[in-house]
Amino acid sequence: xxxxxxxxxxxxxxxxxxxxxxxxxxxxxxxxxxxxxxxxxxxxxxxxxxxxxxxxxxxxxxxxxxxxxxxxxxxxxxxxxxxxxxxxxxxxxxxxxxx
Amino acid sequence: xxxxxxxxxxxxxxxxxxxxxxxxxxxxxxxxxxxxxxxxxxxxxxxxxxxxxxxxxxxxxxxxxxxxxxxxxxxxxxxxxxxxxxxxxxxxxxxxxxxxxxxxxxxxxxxxxxxxxxxxxxxxxxxxxxxxxxxxxxxxxxxxxxxxxxxxxxxxxxxxxxxxxxxxxxxxxxxxxxxxxxxxxxxxxxxxxxxxxxx
Numbered sequence: 001x002x003x004x005x006x007x008x009x010x011x012x013x014x015x016x017x018x019x020x021x022x023x024x025x026x027x028x029x030x031x032x033x034x035x036x037x038x039x040x041x042x043x044x045x046x047x048x049x050x051x052x053x054x055x056x057x058x059x060x061x062x063x064x065x066x067x068x069x070x071x072x073x074x075x076x077x078x079x080x081x082x083x084x085x086x087x088x089x090x091x092x093x094x095x096x097x098x099x
Numbered sequence: 100x101x102x103x104x105x106x107x108x109x110x111x112x113x114x115x116x117x118x119x120x121x122x123x124x125x126x127x128x129x130x131x132x133x134x135x136x137x138x139x140x141x142x143x144x145x146x147x148x149x150x151x152x153x154x155x156x157x158x159x160x161x162x163x164x165x166x167x168x169x170x171x172x173x174x175x176x177x178x179x180x181x182x183x184x185x186x187x188x189x190x191x192x193x194x195x196x197x198x199x200x201x202x203x204x205x206x207x208x209x210x211x212x213x214x215x216x217x218x219x220x221x222x223x224x225x226x227x228x229x230x231x232x233x234x235x236x237x238x239x240x241x242x243x244x245x246x247x248x249x250x251x252x253x254x255x256x257x258x259x260x261x262x263x264x265x266x267x268x269x270x271x272x273x274x275x276x277x278x279x280x281x282x283x284x285x286x287x288x289x290x291x292x293x294x295x296x297x298x
Contacts, residue, residue, distance in 0.1 A: 045261065045263055046111040046259070046261040046267050047109075047111050047112075047261070048110065048112045048113075048267070049110040049112070049113045049114070050113075050114040051114060051115055051116035051179065051207075051251065052116075052206035052207055052208045052209075053116055053141070053180065053207045053225045053227060053228055054114060054116075054227075054251070055208060055231075056231045056283055057227065057279055057282075057283040058114070060279045061270070061271065061275075061280070064275050064276065064279065065267060065270050065276075069263070069266065069270075071266075071267075073267055076110070077206075077208075078206055079174070079177065079178045079179075079205060079206040079207075080115040080116045080117060080119075080178070080179050081120060081174075081177040081178055081179075082205075082206075083110070083113065083115070083120070084113070084115065084120035084121075084123045084124055086110075087109065087110055087113055087124055087129060087256060088123070088124060088127055088129060
């Protein structure tokens with residue numbers, strides 16, 4: 001039988017608060033400053049940062065390119081503002097990707 | 100705070116939804132000289148849930164039609180779609196009445212989702228977004244003269260080291276890619292960075 005201690009409950013509550021803060025919150029304009037995540041396996045092919053509005057079409061273009069070249073394109077979609085700022089930070093060697 | 104911090108690989112190719120953010124990188128010398136070109140164009144549209152039926156005509160009272168509902172847009176001070184939306188609303192003389200009803204999303208696809216889920220009465224997005232979502236329909240198209248030309252420039256990032264990046268960049272202008280893009284509702288733009296015409 002597991003006995004819940006006061007310290008254990010406090011640790012659990014602390015973890016839940018941290019998780020709630022650390023997890024992404026989709027849809028809010030205030031999140032625009034967070035750097036986008038580069039998908040796993042991005043080193044297998046070129047990485048494209050593209051405006052979110054291109055997703056449906058660019059995914060199809062990437063699939064067509066893979067069919068002819070055998071290469072995989074990794075695409076990060078976000079607001080152009082977020083992508084440009086992330087690119088600039090990376091270019092200056094200051095980029096930090098937080099997961 | 101539990102974080103995993105890593106150095107991310109830089110992007111190889113950047114495609115922006117407006118000229119401003121490409122200019123931002125260009126001025127910082129973060130794109131390869133000679134690789135920047137205009138790839139695509141788009142149109143700005145007003146959307147509503149697919150079961151709605153607004154009669155949009157010249158002089159349409161957008162704020163009034165929204166009632167207690169929201170008008171979803173991308174962030175009007177930073178996101179290209181939001182910037183175009185604000186320009187159009189200002190040019191049409193309705194920004195002040197509409198602004199209190201704006202629900203600003205961090206990217207245009209989230210603005211589209213707000214309308215698709217019925218969380219917003221209207222949305223201002225690109226025509227290609229409206230085409231991609233069956234739960235919304237077109238209520239109207241903003242005149243091209245009401246906002247800056249919608250241009251998607253593309254460039255090879257200066258820090259790129261991937262040997263396939265140039266090949267994919269070229270592929271974006273291929274016949275196959277063009278057919279996919281135009282099939283989704285995008286328009287071809289003339290390639291020269293200073294040329295904003297449709298081609």
